[in-house]
Amino acid sequence: MKNVVYFIGAGPGDPDLITVKGRNILMEADVIIYAGSLVSKEHFKNCKEGVEIHNSASMTLNEVIEVIEKSYKENKKVVRLHTGDPAIYGAIKEQMDELEKFNIPYEVVPGVSSFTAAASAIKREFTLPNVSQTVILTRVEGRTPVPEKESLEKLASIGASMALFLSVSMIDKVVEKLKKGYGRNVPIAVIQRATWEDQKCVIGTLDDIAEKVKKENITKTAQILVGDFIDCEYNKSLLYDEGFSHMFRKGKDEDSSN
Template identity: 75%
Template sequence: MVYFIGAGPGDVDLITVKGRKIVEKADIVIYAGSLVSKEHMDFCKKEVKIYNSAHMTLEEVISVIVKAEVENKITVRLHTGDPSIYGAIKEQMDELGKRNIAYEVVPGVSSFTAAASAIKREFTLPGVSQTVILTRIEGRTPVPENEDIEKLASIGASMAIFLSVGMIEKVVEKLKKGYKRNVPIAIIERASWEDERSIIGTLEDITDKVKKAGITKCAQILVGDFIDSNYSKSLLYDKNFTHMYREGKKK
């Protein structure tokens, strides 16, 4: 059996209880060594075989899994954050499907939610934004034309931009054209790790702040009015609001 598990954004304790229990019984662990904390390996049994996928090709990963299946072993494919977001798991699952190898996906905490926690913000504020867009700028991996950051920013929703801080000038240029105003923006480097850093600014000054801090990778870009704005309180806890669990007080 193969398990694709989200290890979380960095902090070793942000893996799910289910994910940790499977890691503890795994015979084989293939982990994304460039991003996943090695501390997860401390929870493995002594006889586990560990592979760092940072040095492996897709074919090599599948070869290890196939061999483990023949030997009736449990394989854990440990991905950073949540494996469904920029996890490159579809191509792996397709290869397993071709070989009739059973697998399961265990979700994890994404870096975009860890980043919001780091700056103590809520993406979905009443009267401000009820939509969160997860995206990235085009680099060596292209982005569909209709998903260009400028077009997405024109919606005015909260945004979490992955894998793009190394091109911060280009990101900011597109955001300015899209939002058409000076909105708040935050850069969170290595969210939930011990050396986490956060910078909050606006589209006008964030590029200089990022360059001064020397942040070039492993950072989330969060942008939108949710970072700094007035908002309406939730009706859920309004004393005058009635719902199926509570009768509201009459005004």
């Protein structure tokens, strides 16, 4: 493990969903700064003895950078362990910018995102032929604003499959905006703590999901998946169609003509 700072995606919850590369680096780390209750402490079981562990939930950006800078100068191997994939709502850009000011090299190791974990939890595929070939990742505005051009109503009007982060605490607001955008009652699912042992899945429609979510007392750490892909008729993929040719396989009709 070379002396660079690693930003690693720990995955959505299940400790086995970290990548092999991420786990190998983690096992060699001298200092780990991890994202609080969102990252399973099971990840630390195989870390080397004496590893220094910091919970970033109570730290400011400056405090995180101070720990990294000090550790790097001491030639310690530093891991910044984020939940899911760090490139999605990970707030890593501001950290990387600070490290560049100090000429501290860094690398990013991707991870399994909670939006794909949520789809696997309800056994669905976002991209179905003739239904949707587009997935929109977004959130509703809260304390963090959302650009007007990315309002939930406008995005929903496209009719694509959607995954909403950081929004379940405002489920009534989410439903109101989605109804305006879709203009009809569409399937929706809420998955709390996908891949954790206490995972909880609720499936409904825009008309009843808010009530179901409140009944299950889901108020945080949940993905909201929206779109017809959750419950619909669809065409089968041409990829495995016996009449469809591609570079690795001749179609049935083509075979019979030769």
